[in-house]
Amino acid sequence: MPQTRKRVPRAEREEQMLEVARREFAEHGYEAVSMDAIAEGVGVTKPMLYAYFDSKEGLFLACTARAQRELEEAVRDAMAHPGRPLDERVWRGIVAYFDFAERHREAWNLVYPEGSASTERFGSQVREQRKGLAEHLTGIFEQAALEEGLDADVARLGAPLAYAFVGAALALASWWADHPEEPKELLAMRLMNFVWTGLGATLRGELWLPPIPEEDR
Amino acid sequence: MPQTRKRVPRAEREEQMLEVARREFAEHGYEAVSMDAIAEGVGVTKPMLYAYFDSKEGLFLACTARAQRELEEAVRDAMAHPGRPLDERVWRGIVAYFDFAERHREAWNLVYPEGSASTERFGSQVREQRKGLAEHLTGIFEQAALEEGLDADVARLGAPLAYAFVGAALALASWWADHPEEPKELLAMRLMNFVWTGLGATLRGELWLPPIPEEDR
Amino acid sequence: MPQTRKRVPRAEREEQMLEVARREFAEHGYEAVSMDAIAEGVGVTKPMLYAYFDSKEGLFLACTARAQRELEEAVRDAMAHPGRPLDERVWRGIVAYFDFAERHREAWNLVYPEGSASTERFGSQVREQRKGLAEHLTGIFEQAALEEGLDADVARLGAPLAYAFVGAALALASWWADHPEEPKELLAMRLMNFVWTGLGATLRGELWLPPIPEEDR
């Protein structure tokens, strides 16, 4: 005789589930979290989880997708100042990025599960989701390059650099986790300095060239 | 009657085990690999694995530690040209890095399990191991900065930048996995350009400063 | 707000449910069918199923009982030609039997779930229902025997033979499923020839006797 404990409308329950699941997944990783644990955390029984999310995989993917979307939106919004110069917009993006890492640590861990939450076999799917940010940056860079009068070929070089950029930011945020005393703005400034000069030079077509190896001389 | 299948000296067996385990972990991730599968791959029975490595965790950590060490050594060796200028040494390091990613994909996947091999709950331990490279770079940067006459405080700024540097390299290597047509050297050059100018400027004390926000004016 | 989707009178709903349930049970077997699936097939929610049939078991039994009744009626009706000789009546019964197997495959599968729909733990109940046909035949045989002047004791021998008869028919129908090219009438004729001569002889008191075993001689 099923004891119906509390009747909560679907949307709300879904919300609760996502919240708990996100926390658990972020903290322990996909494999280490059991559906039982999540259910208990929500105060429901397992079948409800399956009724709403079909499978553990489904629930996990729902969590990451949402976290991804939130991060992307935060950065996007911060950069959406059409009239302003590119460096300022990038700067705002960086700040938003670190801000998000600080204020939504769980979501952030799901997006960049560097050794904390595992992405396991979801690699492809999660990476696909993750591309969003880099692609967005790529677009901005290309456009900016074109506006500055560079030709399309050079502008297209921006793509891998956007990825490198995001990677640098990610690594810095990771480093930050071990040095929480560092103020966020200083961190952002560091990244900006690190990245902006080189980026600017590259987009302007300046080139560093490798020294001719001794053995080739 | 326990059939002693083949008597193989300890060192050799250990080698075989590490090899198989590394391959399996790199390809499927920690959780998805069973001790059964590894034992079968080696051609031994499970108790042997436990006799040599205590636990699954121990075996896994042995794999990552070794992979980590190999990558580190490769980069270190490449940079060990005392007389040469810093830019050249960094350049060589970058090339060695990408080279390693290309030629020892399995080891590389264990070190940077971006969604393929999971690090799962070993986050802390693996990250600890992983620090090696960035720390090494940090040391080099600091020393170079001192040699260039900068004071120690400024030099210490190099640390987070070294992390950012490695992060950028990692992201670029990831991007590379999706664009294998790109020649490795071009990639390395891109990273060098991206990173070197900014790094140099930073180490020289030049500073990009954020625009004063409108609302503060 | 509980959305009352469609108000359908009880009898009609019951009909729909039985139809869907029969189809599902016949195709996948009792255990492999979930109440969810049936409810969805009908376009109702599960509680309705329970309101009408109490339990899964109840629903299933309702399906088989009905299928059983239909088959029985078909054969009965076909044999109900009081004036005609017994062989003709039996012949008509056989034809009706195969006809039913062909035209109401689902119902037939529920009655004789040879490896398709499982009867599972309902063995006793379903077998009880299934007896109907054999018992009916028994009655006819007995009556015919009496009419032919045989005494009651011999007539009673008809009972097991009636079962054997039905078993032979069933097996032949199963064989038919693998040889659908065979015309139904030919099949019926085969069965009739197979069964009628021996049956007639038996009812007439003729006897085949086993050879005296060598070891007894």
Add this chain to the structure above:
Amino acid sequence: MPQTRKRVPRAEREEQMLEVARREFAEHGYEAVSMDAIAEGVGVTKPMLYAYFDSKEGLFLACTARAQRELEEAVRDAMAHPGRPLDERVWRGIVAYFDFAERHREAWNLVYPEGSASTERFGSQVREQRKGLAEHLTGIFEQAALEEGLDADVARLGAPLAYAFVGAALALASWWADHPEEPKELLAMRLMNFVWTGLGATLRGELWLPPIPEEDR
């Protein structure tokens, strides 16, 4: 710390498992039996079952295959009296059949799970196994027919009749379950009488023809 309770060689354990599983499946049907129950019956834990039989399905199929083989062999052996006339050989087969049903009730129930042990979705596989007996009979009938000088076309008619035969025997054995007071030999004689006359006539080419339907006259 796994408490190794008793060490039993593989072959023996396999035997135990098959025995228990057969009993359980025969009595309650596939779905109603849990691996837990079987394991407990054997005095082992579940993983051992999986180590030896891969899956519940595998275990079940191993049971039925063996039961099938045993029954077939019993009947085959009984009929293997090359010099003797066909009727005697068939008679011996029938007796062996009922004998088996009586003495190995569990195995028999697995082969003909008429409402007791369910064959569920294994229909095709089990039926395939089951064909053996009928096919064997078919062969014997054909050969006998040829020996009696009938032409091949008529002889081939034997196939469906062999199935009908086996079906009749099965039904009779089922009926027997409800009338255990009946001596096995009498049952066999009944079947023989029922079946032999008709079969003989058919193989001799005699034909019962349906009466011309009234409406066609």
Add this chain to the structure above:
DNA sequence: GATGAATGAGGGTTCATTCAT
């Protein structure tokens, strides 16, 4: 008449790990 939300119970399967030989 009808529904959405909920549950308890259990089933198959897999795994890391170990004892006895």
Add this chain to the structure above:
DNA sequence: AATGAATGAACCCTCATTCAT
């Protein structure tokens, strides 16, 4: 040095069934 036999503990998932509306 090596193995075959064994286990305890989970885990994912599904199902029949019901309460509150």
